[in-house]
Amino acid sequence: MVDPVTLAVIQAGLQQVCDEMDLTFSRAAFSPVIAEADDRSDGIYDATDGSLIAQGSKGLPVFVGVMQFSTRTLIARIRDAVTAAPEPGDIYIVNDPYLGGTHLMDVRFAMPVWREGKIFCWLSNTGHWPDTGGAVPGGFSASATSAEQEGLRLPPVKLFKRGVMDAEIWQIICSNIRVSEQRIGDVKAQAGALLVGAERLCALLDRYGDATVQEAISAMRGLAAAQMRAMLALIPEGTYRATATVDSDGVVNAPLTIALSVTRAGDGLTFDFTGSSAPCAGPMNSVRATTLSSVYLAMRHIFPDVPISAGAFEPLDVTGIAGTFLDAAYPRPVSGCAAEVSQRIAEAVFAALVQALPDRVTAAPAGTSGNFGLGGHDPETGADYVMYQISGGGYGGFAGGDGIANGCSTIGISKAPPVEIMEQKFPVLYRRYALHEGSGGAGKHRGGLGLDYEIELLRGTARASFVMDHGLTGPQGVLGGGDGAVNRVEVMRDGKVLVPEHLSKAQDIALAPGDSVRVRTPGGGGYGNPAERDPERVAEDLRLGRYLAEDIQRLWPHAAKAPG
Incomplete structure (x- = not known):
């Protein structure tokens, strides 16, 4: 059994690998949305089932679950001979939302890390491309009624084969997106981040040995699950309900409802979305992977000290999304799922659990x-x-x-x-x-x-x-x-x-x-x-111009005449 000190060092080492991938990606990217806004994420995933091992601390939390699901889908498609089997130097590209993704602009790369002729794990990252085609520049088509109107949809294919970019696939991509001549910088940055990650990870494996690192990864998963269960024990047993509302789907001008009941029973937590609105005509549908990841990230906000690992998700069960706009299937448009619907899901989780944990939520x-x-x-x-x-x-x-x-x-x-x-x-x-x-x-x-x-x-x-x-x-x-x-x-x-x-x-x-x-x-x-x-805090807001006097009178009438 790996000793606690070695476990802690390896855990920090895996985190550092992901952080270096994040840094490389942002520093090398051309697009401001990646290079300046850091709309990207990098992680390490299990070779067998794609489960999350580690993710960069500066990566988007919503991608925590999403890349786990997309990597799992890629592994399954390779096993079933739907997607070509990997070779050393191969890097896959995929942005299909229905295969464990978010929306079409979030483009994922995945690369296996080989050790002695076998895949030890997968490295994957996601970057928000400024455009992937579709009806409008940028891909956010507010009135889209099908996926084709949102842009080019790519299943998992090898963009790099044995380290060399496939020129034909690249030309297909370039022929379907705007300002394609600018994307090569982002593509090379995204691929370069994975190569840096593989180099750093192999150095860690060389230092501690593959078997020891694998043992540490298994221990990390078990400890994360145990820590999440310990945190869930702080929630009194019972059911907590809340709703959140999406303004409209962009096509039909009527609100969409997220209905949520959160039940703590034993050492697990169940999130039941039964009663949420049906699939909608416009782009405010959410794919299953994004919905699940939204629940996970909400819990990360509430319990930030639980390590990022697939184990942390094990005590969390999500039900009741089938037949709702939170479980979109092709060809439902989904451009608003990751950036908007996901946040309404998190809002519903906060509104439910603040009743149980007012000091934490x-x-x-x-x-x-x-x-x-x-x-x-x-x-x-x-x-x-x-x-x-x-x-x-x-x-x-x-x-x-x-x-x-x-x-x-x-x-x-x-x-x-x-x-x-x-x-x-x-x-x-x-x-x-x-x-x-x-x-x-x-x-x-x-x-x-x-x-x-x-x-x-x-x-x-x-x-x-x-x-x-x-x-x-x-x-x-x-x-x-x-x-x-x-x-x-x-x-x-x-x-x-x-x-x-x-x-x-x-x-x-x-x-x-x-x-x-x-x-x-x-x-x-x-x-x-x-x-x-505190009336003095109200007066300070008024003095600094954060609120007008009439706002203060309306919102905090007890302090409207406070000094200052």
Whole structure:
């Protein structure tokens, strides 16, 4: 049996392998969404069933479960001779959402690590490509009604064979995506990250021996399961219910409901989504892998000290998604599943479990990634472009204090690319980049503030598309706290303001020079009774301009006349 010290060193070593893959990927990538926003993740997966062994600490949590499922699918397809068997130097590419993925823009690479003629494990990573074809630049087609309208769908195929890129497959990809000449930088960065990971992993194996590392991996999985069960024991036995709402699917202007009951019985936790809305016409369907991963990442938020391993998921059982929009099958469109629906799922988990663990669970965060795609032609450079903007929002208040302002999304650590980089690469000017004042929900501990930005097109023509959410209802407050402010999107054209019919979902909006788009992202929900908020903290918010005097009077009337 591996001793505790060696186990800890190997566990840290595997984590370091993944962290180096993450760093390599971001530093070598060309696209700002990867190089600056870090919309990517890398991990190590079991050779037999694809189970998660380790993931980079700076990778998107939503990809924790997703890459596990996609790797498992790849292994099964190889076993069943659906996909060609691997050889040393091979790297597979896949973005099919229905084969353990998210949406088409999240492109996954997978590479086996060979030891003495056998596969020891798989390395896999995911990067958000700015475009994979489809009806609109960027792939976020708000009114798509089938997968084909969202872009090119790739089953697992070998993009690299024995270390050499397959030129024919690459040409197929390039012929179906926009600004394809720019993707080669991201592809080489993504493949390079796996090669770095293999080199670092083999050095670890050479140092400790394959058998010892394998024994440590098995022990890590068992310990993660035990730690998660110990955390679940903090939840009183019983059933806790909550709901979360998606504004609309982008096609039918009616809300979608996520109904959730969480039951603690024995040493496990069951998440039952029975009663959630049926599959929808538009792109706000979620594939099974994303739904399961959304539950896992929500639990990671609640119990962050449990190690990232497949073992941590073993005590968690997800039921009741069959026949709902949380278990989409081809050809249902799914571009909104990873960035939007996943966050509503996490919100439902938070709203249910805050009843049982008020000291550990927060009010709802902003809950939208703010997917904004802009594609057009820049006459100054003579080149086409696809710009993808993500944005942060307010975190929910919690037992220990107010929510963070303009934090990253629930599903990951990806951040908005720097304004200076975006203005350098695209023909746009940021007219505004500030906090969304007054957006945090009232409470004993208020929600954090969202983001308020405005982008003006400087030259050429362009088309804008949005797939966002929380434009109809704000993030939920808890334990008496108020909801955060809603997401607001406005398009200014020829001096007129356009508000999309679906509030924060629209596509193919033509822009000319001087036109602009303004987005105000949601604030977090409030935590606890607003009447219990310290009047001095209310006065401080007023002094700093976070809220107007009339907002203070409405939200915290007990403190409206506080000094300051």
